[in-house]
Amino acid sequence: MGGASIWHWIVVGLIVVLLFGRGKISDLMGDVAKGIKAFKKGMSEDDTAKPVQPSEPVRTIDHQAGTQTNAATTDHKVG
Structure with missing residues (x-):
């Protein structure tokens, strides 16, 4: 009992x-x-579709990391 017998499936x-x-x-x-x-x-x-070529070359922006500080990452002591 408890299992699925043949009568159950019929x-x-x-x-x-x-x-x-x-x-x-x-x-x-x-x-x-x-x-x-x-x-x-x-x-x-x-799969057979041609890849889309950009109409103009891709431009990159050179930026040095660490020149700006984010307000969310600075530590503030409250109290």
């Missing part, structure tokens, strides 16, 4: 078939398969 299967019917279950599985195929197709199209 009853669950009958309830599922009665609620959804054979046609609805097969239609649902077909829709899931179409969704998976569309996802795979979309992923393969992303």
